[in-house]
Every structure is written in C-alpha cells, then in structure tokens.
Amino acid sequence: MAKIRLFIDHPLAQGQAVPLGPDQAHYLSGVMRQSPGDEIAVFNGRDGEWLARIEQVGKRGGSLLAQAQTAPQMNPPDLWLIFAPIKKARTDFIVEKAAEMGASRILPVQTDHTNSERIRQDRLQAHAVEAAEQCGGTFVPEVGDLQPLSRLLDGWDGQRRILWADEALAGPAQTLAGLARGPWAILIGPEGGWSESERKRLSAHDFVTRVGLGPRILRADTAAVAALALWQAQLGDW
Amino acid sequence: MAKIRLFIDHPLAQGQAVPLGPDQAHYLSGVMRQSPGDEIAVFNGRDGEWLARIEQVGKRGGSLLAQAQTAPQMNPPDLWLIFAPIKKARTDFIVEKAAEMGASRILPVQTDHTNSERIRQDRLQAHAVEAAEQCGGTFVPEVGDLQPLSRLLDGWDGQRRILWADEALAGPAQTLAGLARGPWAILIGPEGGWSESERKRLSAHDFVTRVGLGPRILRADTAAVAALALWQAQLGDW
Numbered sequence: 030m031a032k033i034r035l036f037i038d039h040p041l042a043q044g045q046a047v048p049l050g051p052d053q054a055h056y057l058s059g060v061m062r063q064s065p066g067d068e069i070a071v072f073n074g075r076d077g078e079w080l081a082r083i084e085q086v087g088k089r090g091g092s093l094l095a096q097a098q099t100a101p102q103m104n105p106p107d108l109w110l111i112f113a114p115i116k117k118a119r120t121d122f123i124v125e126k127a128a129e130m131g132a133s134r135i136l137p138v139q140t141d142h143t144n145s146e147r148i149r150q151d152r153l154q155a156h157a158v159e160a161a162e163q164c165g166g167t168f169v170p171e172v173g174d175l176q177p178l179s180r181l182l183d184g185w186d187g188q189r190r191i192l193w194a195d196e197a198l199a200g201p202a203q204t205l206a207g208l209a210r211g212p213w214a215i216l217i218g219p220e221g222g223w224s225e226s227e228r229k230r231l232s233a234h235d236f237v238t239r240v241g242l243g244p245r246i247l248r249a250d251t252a253a254v255a256a257l258a259l260w261q262a263q264l265g266d267w
Numbered sequence: 268m269a270k271i272r273l274f275i276d277h278p279l280a281q282g283q284a285v286p287l288g289p290d291q292a293h294y295l296s297g298v299m300r301q302s303p304g305d306e307i308a309v310f311n312g313r314d315g316e317w318l319a320r321i322e323q324v325g326k327r328g329g330s331l332l333a334q335a336q337t338a339p340q341m342n343p344p345d346l347w348l349i350f351a352p353i354k355k356a357r358t359d360f361i362v363e364k365a366a367e368m369g370a371s372r373i374l375p376v377q378t379d380h381t382n383s384e385r386i387r388q389d390r391l392q393a394h395a396v397e398a399a400e401q402c403g404g405t406f407v408p409e410v411g412d413l414q415p416l417s418r419l420l421d422g423w424d425g426q427r428r429i430l431w432a433d434e435a436l437a438g439p440a441q442t443l444a445g446l447a448r449g450p451w452a453i454l455i456g457p458e459g460g461w462s463e464s465e466r467k468r469l470s471a472h473d474f475v476t477r478v479g480l481g482p483r484i485l486r487a488d489t490a491a492v493a494a495l496a497l498w499q500a501q502l503g504d505w
Binding site: 103105122126129130131163164165166205241242243244245246247248251254255256257258259261262265266267 | 341343360364367368401402403404443479480481482483484485486489492493494495497499500503504505
C-alpha cells in the first residue's frame with residue numbers, strides 16, 4: 030500500500046509511453062518527491078496494473094514508460110449502487126466505500142425526501158478514482174449524474190434486479206440467501222426515508238426485492254456499506 | 268428521527284424526575300430552543316426509551332419528568348469489535364458505525380503496525396452515545412481504553428470466539444455460514460496489516476476463526492462495517 034499507485038486514463042502496454050498531466054506531474058515531483066528513473070504503479074481501469082518508470086517529470090507535465098504488468102485487470106461483479114445524496118462528507122464516504130467494495134456503477138438519485146438537491150459529479154468521480162488508487166483496485170466505477178429516481182425507474186431494464194433497502198422492514202437480512210445471481214442494483218434511501226408513493230411504486234415492480242437491514246435504524250452511509258457487504262458475500266465475488 | 272433524543276445516565280421510570288447537566292441543558296434551550304412543557308425522548312441504556320417533559324431548563328441545568336416508556340430496552344447481540352485505531356476521522360467513524368450496527372462492546376487495541384499510539388477514550392465514548400441518540404437505539408456500547416492486543420489475548424476467555432479479518436485471505440466471506448452462535452468478537456487490523464508474529468499467534472488460538480473480506484483490499488473502517496454486517500446477518504439479530 031506504500032507503493033505509489035496512479036489512475037491514468039491512457040492505454041497501457043509493454044513499452045508504452047504514458048503522458049502525465051500537470052496535476053499528476055506535480056503530485057509525483059512536488060508532493061511525492063519522485064524523479065526520473067523512479068518506478069510507480071499505474072492502472073487505467075481496463076488493462077490491469079502496470080509498473081511504470083518515470084521518464085521526465087516537471088511542473089507542467091512529464092511522461093512514464095510502462096515496464097510490465099504487475100496485476101491483471103480485475104472487474105467487480107455487475108452490481109450498481111443507487112443512493113440519495115446526503116451531507117457532503119457522508120456522500121463522499123458512500124462513493125469511496127462503494128468503489129472499495131466493488132460496485133461497478135454508482136448512481137446518485139433524487140427521491141421525495143432527498144436532503145441534497147445537487148452534487149459535484151466530478152468530485153465524486155475523483156473520490157472513486159482515489160479509492161481505487163488507495164485500495165489496490167484496477168477498476169474505477171462510473172459515478173452518474175444526479176437524476177430523479179422516478180426517471181431512472183421509468184427506463185429501467187427489468188433484467189437487472191433491484192435490492193431495495195427499506196428501513197421500515199426490520200430484518201431479516203437473510204432474505205438474500207434465496208436470491209438469484211445476475212445483474213443487480215442496491216437501492217439505498219435518504220436520511221428521511223421513503224415516501225408512501227415511492228414505497229407503492231417500488232413494491233409494484235417485480236424486479237424489486239425488498240430487504241431489511243436489522244432492527245436498528247442505520248444511517249444511509251452505513252446501510253450502503255452493509256448492503257454491499259451482504260450482496261458481495263452472497264451473490265458477488267467474496 | 269426529527270424528534271430530539273438524549274442519552275441520560277439516570278434511572279428512568281414513570282414519573283421519575285431527571286436532572287439535566289449544563290451541557291444537555293444548553294443543548295436543549297440554547298441550541299434546540301426547547302422550553303418547559305416541551306417533550307423529548309430520553310434513554311439511559313438500561314430502561315428503554317421514555318417520553319420526558321421539560322420541567323425547567325436554563326444555562327446551568329434543568330430537569331425532566333419521565334412520562335411514559337415509548338420503546339422497550341433493546342440490547343444488541345453479544346458481539347464485540349476489536350480494532351486498531353487509525354486516522355482520527357476514520358477511528359471516529361468505526362466507533363459510530365459499530366454502535367449503529369449493534370456491537371455490544373468496542374475495544375481499541377495496539378498492534379505491531381498500529382498507526383496511532385493513543386486515543387481519546389472519552390471522545391470515542393461520546394461518539395458511541397451520539398450514534399445511539401441519532402439512530403433510535405436504546406443501548407450504548409462501552410468503548411474500552413487502548414490496550415496492547417497481546418495483553419487482551421493473554422487474558423482472553425476462550426468461550427468468546429474471535430472472527431479475525433485477515434486481508435491476506437482473499438475471500439470467501441461465506442465461511443461465516445458454518446459458524447456457531449454465541450459470544451463473538453470481530454478483530455480488524457490496522458492499515459499496515461498484521462505482523463508475522465501476530466499471524467502466528469492468532470492462527471494458534473482455537474477460538475480464532477480467520478475470514479477474508481473479498482478480493483479487494485478494504486480500508487480498516489470499511490472492513491469493520493462489512494464484517495459487522497456479515498456477522499449480524501449470519502449470527503446476530505438481523
């Protein structure tokens with residue numbers, strides 16, 4: 030984990046030259062005191078992890094040379110996380126944890142009781158990248174733009190099932206035991222919980238499975254991590 | 268959740284007068300703008316949740332009168348969380364989440380690679396109280412003082428099994444399926460992972476069960492929430 034790992038949106042292959050943007054060049058030279066000849070780990074979300082040698086690095090930019098693949102590309106299971114943004118720190122946290130725990134896509138939605146009306150998609154995407162850099166992952170989940178839950182459901186492909194965490198349902202979480210593998214999305218509500226019309230609509234869809242997360246009310250960020258853990262252990266790659 | 272909930276370390280019963288300390292009095296009058304006659308929810312970790320009417324409230328203190336029990340005392344399963352403190356914010360987070368997820372006791376330990384040498388036990392205990400206030404719980408887990416893991420293990424009662432999260436073991440988390448109910452403790456390592464001697468010792472104890480948390484390396488705080496979720500779903504009260 031001490032090793033420097035950078036996400037770089039550029040093809041990676043044996044002997045591939047990789048340009049560095051100003052931010053990454055500054056991070057490597059200014060912050061991490063790296064110089065030409067030093068080696069770091071890089072990944073692009075598609076080609077696994079590569080050992081790369083720093084060729085040049087300066088204020089305005091620099092370049093790397095990909096040496097050898099150090100880890101194969103590892104993609105998470107086909108699991109999406111749909112959540113209603115909450116306070117900034119906890120929203121950042123949900124995105125970081127979802128990336129760590131192997132969500133393949135992260136979709137912020139507006140619900141009837143959503144506390145926050147807007148998000149900084151670019152900042153959340155950067156959190157997902159940083160989580161992958163920190164945790165040795167080779168995949169970075171895409172963070173979507175904020176959209177109304179109703180619109181998301183209007184265009185929903187029923188082939189993907191939704192695991193609906195409903196705080197009104199006090200356990201048992203074991204309901205996951207019977208569920209079929211395949212594409213899923215976990216749906217976590219806002220601090221304010223679900224509205225009656227949302228409850229009615231979600232209950233009406235046959236691709237939605239309602240699940241409880243125990244007798245204690247969990248904060249939205251806790252519920253997200255807990256549901257991801259249960260899904261990964263039962264239906265995912267744990 | 269909008270309702271004001273306060274933890275009060277005082278017996279609660281029908282018609283019981285409950286004194287308010289300066290901090291809680293200030294919170295109620297100064298911050299929450301409550302005045303005599305207003306009603307709040309209180310709990311003491313033993314007698315369930317009570318509706319209490321504010322009798323007097325001022326700068327220096329005040330008093331409540333317990334009206335009626337609004338929720339029975341609900342204790343979590345006999346599950347401890349043992350963890351190595353990390354950066355302040357993430358340590359606070361682990362305590363908050365453990366309280367939310369129903370750990371009955373929280374024990375910070377020093378390991379060979381523990382990043383942090385000291386904790387503020389009183390501050391962490393306050394986080395556990397706040398989590399219970401926020402999440403509708405009636406129980407507050409005790410947060411222990413920082414102690415060396417080796418000393419904790421020296422005095423360990425083998426009747427309580429330890430679920431040892433080892434990042435070196437890449438899945439499957441399903442190993443929990445076969446585990447027996449009863450008193451357990453979840454053991455989460457520091458960012459730096461476990462030392463060889465710690466691995467050797469933990470592997471030697473027959474009350475220790477080693478478990479992996481999937482193919483991606485999880486931060487310590489993520490691992491704590493994930494392990495608590497898996498235990499609660501399999502062996503706890505979810």
